Amino acid sequence: MTSPTTVQNSQVQHTQRKYSPFKEFWKSFKKQKAALLASIFIGLLIVVAFIGPYIAPYDPFEPNYDALLEGPSASHLAGTDEYGRDIFSRLIVGAKISLMVSFSAVFLGLILGTILGLISGYFGGWIDKIIMRSCDVLFSFPDLLLAIAIVALLGPGINNVIIAVMIFSVPSFARLVRGATLNAKENVYVEAAQSMGASHVRVLWKHIFPETMSELIIFVTMRIGTAILAASGLSFLGLGASPEMPEWGVMLSSGRDYLGTSSHVVIMPGIAIFLTVLAFNLIGDGLRDVLDPKIKNN
């Protein structure tokens, strides 16, 4: 028989069980099958991006004039291109470029956009007006057109593609964070923190920024997909990576002359771009279902 004291003890222990936000997140995230699958895919892609050069079956830059435009086969999983280079090896090595460009562009955009959004939402007044109207100006251009204009100004190259994609990401981040900040700063605990003598930076960083996190995480994953598309698009137009680079957009671009005869040259990088962007969007959707409190309880 259980004595009353042990019952009490077990109750006390129950309430003391450590609360872990990550555990709770994982519990609901693993129910999102599509997002889970997509995260596994992206995880593999990231691993491949790191070890790509070591596992690629062929040298991605080495031409082989005995195997031009060969279709997919056992020796060349994704076939060869117009110089006889192994497309599968090029895709593997190219994953690094695509991921690096999109991650760094989104990450830089995130930092800049978040800082601007926090300042704009928290301080309000003329600072808010200047930042938001500048964002409106950037919003009024179609994303890709803006990116083309920026690259045209700065000159082609991977780094400038990163800058261009970053610049058109900034206003979206700024607007998102500003909205979340306006919400968060109404909380009494923000006022309470101020009443305890916390500085603006401290209040913004410790009490307001965490409130914007769940929306930011969702948006970042979505945005990476867009960034990959934009970077590939720019490279396709000849504004990004140089033509010999195994960048997916470049491969798409150089292969388009052979679309009629050897369609795999275009289809393979197309599939790579498609799957990667799809995977990021699926993760974003899954995260939204888990993290967005408006959807959470449904």
Added chain:
Amino acid sequence: MSEHVLRVTDLETSFTRDKKEIKILRGVNFAIRKGEILGLVGESGSGKSLTSLSIMQLFHGTTGKIVNGSIHFNGEDLTKMSESAIRKIRGKQMAMIFQEPMTSLNPVLKIGKQLMEAIEMHLKLPKNESRHHAIQMLKNVGIGRAEEIIYEYPHQLSGGMRQRVMIAMAMACHPNLLIADEPTTALDVTIQAQILELMKKLKEENETAILLITHDLGVVAEMCDRVVVMYAGQVVEEADVFELFASPKHPYTQGLIASVPKIGDNKEILDSINGQVPSPQNMPNGCKFAPRCNQAMSVCHEESPPTVNISTTRQCSCWLYATKDVKVNA
């Protein structure tokens, strides 16, 4: 004068809307001595909370601004200090407890972290010592399992516990002045009594002066040494708590006290003061309370009443006493 921790003189605070300045506080005067509990009472919209925010200078994100008057805190005028100088005072020498314990703690930070934030900021203690201090503070406010609570999140605590945590936070640096803005309104009655008892205890231990903002006259009678009654952004009456309840002078105070339902009265209709606090854009001439006052005279509608010293501890702004022999004390 020097014994006053806080002295508010002719405080006027206004907001700007559509480029028009709307004055909400129109000359507030009062003072708090060391270790004293001063009650600030009045209806909603009478400017109680704004008075506290003006003292803390927490207008952030609003157009609020002190346009006139002074706030002397420990001999220094807060209205003339820079934002960063005031920040050093906030939380250290003067702290605040809010009405809603449910929302005044950040839900994503652990209790300990929030408590230690203020301690590290103001007392400049290393991490272990500030944790130790935080645990000690939680024990002081009657939280038994303080060592565990500091690793918990606010949603794991009840309302009463959270308010205790808030009090611990406010008292962490032993402030000279504690502003409590309706600290027990959101709590149920038994917890209310505990929290008030706790505030009294802490006041006695630390000689902290407390500005207790409330509309609950029961709390005032229980807690306060002196009471300031506010109406429409002005102080209408100031008195010792016993005097105030024994013989309220201002018709508004009389109305407030009459409005408190008494157990055993069995009234069908409760007493109330007719009408509402006038909106700040649309203040009546003369005495602001005159339109609702049942003793209003013609002079009340024309001219603002002077502040009359009824005795050394009592002041009242009403024409009823300006003309009569003010020495007579009930």
